[in-house]
Amino acid sequence: MSNKIHVSTKVNGDAVEFLCDPRETLLDVLRDRLNLTGAKEGCGTGDCGACSVTVDGRLICSCLMLGAEAEGKEIGTIEGVAEGGELHPLQRKFIEHAALQCGVCTPGILVAAKNLLEKNPDPTEEQVRYWLAGNLCRCTGYDKIIRAVLDAAEEMRGAA
Amino acid sequence: MKYHTPASFADAAAIAASASGVTRFLAGGTDVLVQMRSDIVMPDDLIDIKHIDGVKDITQNADGSWTLGVAVAGAEMSEHPTLGKDWPGLVEATDLIGSTQVQGRATLVGNLCNGSPAADSVPAQVAAGVTMTVTGPNGDRVAAVEDLPAGPGRLNLEKGEVISAVHIPARGDNAGDAYLRFIPRTEMDIAVVGCGISLRLDGDTITEARVSLGAVAPTVLLVEDCAKAIIGTTLDDAALDALAKAAEAACNPIDDKRGTIEFRTDVAGVLARRAAKIAYARAKGE
Numbered sequence A: 001m002s003n004k005i006h007v008s009t010k011v012n013g014d015a016v017e018f019l020c021d022p023r024e025t026l027l028d029v030l031r032d033r034l035n036l037t038g039a040k041e042g043c044g045t046g047d048c049g050a051c052s053v054t055v056d057g058r059l060i061c062s063c064l065m066l067g068a069e070a071e072g073k074e075i076g077t078i079e080g081v082a083e084g085g086e087l088h089p090l091q092r093k094f095i096e097h098a099a100l101q102c103g104v105c106t107p108g109i110l111v112a113a114k115n116l117l118e119k120n121p122d123p124t125e126e127q128v129r130y131w132l133a134g135n136l137c138r139c140t141g142y143d144k145i146i147r148a149v150l151d152a153a154e155e156m157r158g159a160a
Numbered sequence B: 001m002k003y004h005t006p007a008s009f010a011d012a013a014a015i016a017a018s019a020s021g022v023t024r025f026l027a028g029g030t031d032v033l034v035q036m037r038s039d040i041v042m043p044d045d046l047i048d049i050k051h052i053d054g055v056k057d058i059t060q061n062a063d064g065s066w067t068l069g070v071a072v073a074g075a076e077m078s079e080h081p082t083l084g085k086d087w088p089g090l091v092e093a094t095d096l097i098g099s100t101q102v103q104g105r106a107t108l109v110g111n112l113c114n115g116s117p118a119a120d121s122v123p124a125q126v127a128a129g130v131t132m133t134v135t136g137p138n139g140d141r142v143a144a145v146e147d148l149p150a151g152p153g154r155l156n157l158e159k160g161e162v163i164s165a166v167h168i169p170a171r172g173d174n175a176g177d178a179y180l181r182f183i184p185r186t187e188m189d190i191a192v193v194g195c196g197i198s199l200r201l202d203g204d205t206i207t208e209a210r211v212s213l214g215a216v217a218p219t220v221l222l223v224e225d226c227a228k229a230i231i232g233t234t235l236d237d238a239a240l241d242a243l244a245k246a247a248e249a250a251c252n253p254i255d256d257k258r259g260t261i262e263f264r265t266d267v268a269g270v271l272a273r274r275a276a277k278i279a280y281a282r283a284k285g286e
């Protein structure tokens, strides 16, 4: 099988080109071809959210999209969340609230939470819980994650 | 696997018609990629229809009806400023499918074409009277959603046929729709029973109704007897009893760990009552 597809896309604002097999998912491409290993594969079937990224600003599971579909799109991953050496408020609040243990779910949750706060800077706890319902965490029991997101939202509103 | 990106539905249909192996169309991919990953299906030809003009458009036509592109995602329907005002039941049913991430990609047409009798948006589509344009090697035809499922995982589509547009009727005055499902938890689960209802009123009296049940038979059902039970009534207790009875009578469910035959049958009646009340209140503008 050598019908590799040439794809031009943007990842975290940078123009990127890659060759991929048509069966490769965007998650495979990010991790194995672009060395962006922040997005994790928890399940590979859209159930856990560990592979969450944005495509043209829309939150998706990168395990449920082909690399070939990225042509002409703008991809956002966890690697683009911090600004240079400066952690994003969500990242700082996750550390402050101890909202992670093993960390496998964390990149996906941060990408998902950032996407929520861009659409809705002042979500209720219920809205945060529903928004993140597709992000499974087997360690924290979720509550610290929710507190961290709400606290970060409050700080970001104050700064704006 | 060959990955195709045709620029028209006629081209997409031609690729599928001449393909000799397993063919799949790709829109949101939330079922196709899972099947590929789980080694259930590995297509020889995968036809991505998202390079075709208009597949992401939500358009309200001059007569009030709606045309949706086949790659419009659930999140795009939910965020639309007016679609959900016309058809709240249909938009809410679609929004029930999967997580935020799945909503970013999953489509109405994919939900239909996956062929699950438990697909949440399908009873709502049937109740709303949604039709689909089907493009095939010999041109276009229009099919009602209730005529497309043939059984679990199977559709009444010929080789080379692809759904190319979604048509939602004009809502019109004094009308409302609703969809309810039962699941054992609050989010992200597969319907044990689903019920979609759309109706229109003249004053307090129901003049038109469509009632659809999901997950109680091999395909989503359009239940005429349920509609008859409430047309001409003001949805009083007698009408609700007749509606529930007709819903129960239409059930031919499976028995599994998610729900017994008895349970699914009973819940179908309960959901029909509740969905009818919501649709009625919406039709009254309440």
Ligand code: FES
Binding pocket: A040, A041, A042, A043, A044, A045, A046, A047, A048, A049, A050, A051, A052, A061, A062, A063, A064
């Ligand atoms: S790896 Fe994509 S949802 Fe689990």
Ligand code: FES
Binding pocket: A099, A100, A101, A102, A103, A104, A105, A106, A136, A137, A138, A139, A140
């Ligand atoms: S911190 Fe371990 S899965 Fe969430």
